[in-house]
Amino acid sequence: MTQQPFSRPGAIDLSALKRTAAPPPSAAPGGGGGGAAAPGGSAYSLPVDEQGFQSVLEASMTAPVVLVFHSPSRSPESSQLAQDVSTVAEEYDGRFLAATVDIDANPQIAAAMQIPQVPLMLVLLDGRPVTQPIPGAPPIEDIRALFNQLAQQLTAQGITTRHQPRGPVPTLGAEGEEPEVDPRYAAAQDALGEGDIDKAVAEYQKLVDTNPADAEAVAGLAMAKVLQRTQGVDLNAARQAAADNPDDVDAQTLVADLDLLGGHVEDAFGRLIRLVARTSDDDRAKARDHLLGLFAAVGNDDPRVLAGRRDLASALF
Missing domain, CATH: 3.40.30.10 (Glutaredoxin)
Structure with missing residues (x-):
């Protein structure tokens, strides 16, 4: 996936x-x-x-x-x-x-x-x-x-379409109508839909710079950066490089990105947490920061992120 x-x-x-x-x-x-x-x-x-x-x-x-x-x-x-x-x-x-x-x-x-x-x-x-x-x-x-x-x-990825209701829509009160897509994200989503990932990253970055508390923009930026980093990557070659160089931060973080995009969230987190545990100084900081970016891409309220943060704290201290 x-x-x-x-x-x-x-x-x-x-x-x-x-x-x-x-x-x-x-x-x-x-x-x-x-x-x-x-x-x-x-x-x-x-x-x-x-x-x-x-x-x-x-x-x-x-x-x-x-x-x-x-x-x-x-x-x-x-x-x-x-x-x-x-x-x-x-x-x-x-x-x-x-x-x-x-x-x-x-x-x-x-x-x-x-x-x-x-x-x-x-x-x-x-x-x-x-x-x-x-x-x-x-x-x-x-x-x-x-x-x-x-x-x-x-x-x-800029996919914001929705299904039409197949049956009665639950009553949600006077303000329960389905919300329209927020126009603030339109430029970034349109860019993703067109395959222009660099532009999407720039558009999400503008939103985050304007409002760092915008959780959806933060998540969108983090995921767009994952897409940007993995453009044109050969999956098999990346995995082989990571297997051959277990302490190479760049090789390990790239495979973590690929795992995340494939839906293997826990594998991505676990790879980087183990990397944090066995590295130090700049390498450790780089692995930790990359992991925090993946947490943002998945969403800070996700149970897997909460568990990952606990495991990261144990690896750091």
Whole structure:
């Protein structure tokens, strides 16, 4: 989860689903055949059947879709995961759409997606998987942390589109309307969307210089700098250089950047914390400062950052 937060390895092969009959004209876009145990649909989540799966792929052309594969009969905790992901998706007002698949009721989807086990999460964007499959059923707070990281990565890449509600939007009061994208970040996000990372860094830097307390600008700047540092980098060569030179700060920090962009946040933090522990003077300061930049990119409220700060303090003292 190529050298950016989301990879695009290829489109999903839907040939296994083409034998299914077309849905009747009155069918809802997401389908409703997920089985009685599947979480019900709401504004930004829906159960998916074989007939509605194509529309889910099409929805991922607008904004990310988080697919959750579950089996009420074989893994009750997997259905709890589906419900938790649906709950968290609602909190992001369209940044994500949660699509839950009961593989007992829809075995052809599991076959087409080559699902090895449940529970399993997968993020789709542009009709393709953009993360490695995420197994297991983490607690809801860890799911929120994952969504927070993905949202920050999307913002850093200039991806700000949202899904339209698929059902009733929860009542939030008179001021509960979905907020518009903050125009302050438009220039930086547009630059990222155009692939001009240097310009994005400059635009985010202006925002941070104007208001150092702007947490979103700080996170955007930190992530844009990660993208800037890893432009054109050969992943395999970078990893080999780091393996050959374990105390080379530049080699280790580059791989930490690549790990972060690949979604391996704890690996990135752990690499630099260990580097801090075994270096000294300028090398230690450089590794520490780089790690603090990665903390900012992920977000200071993220549980992994809080744990990383504790580990960094132990490595320093």
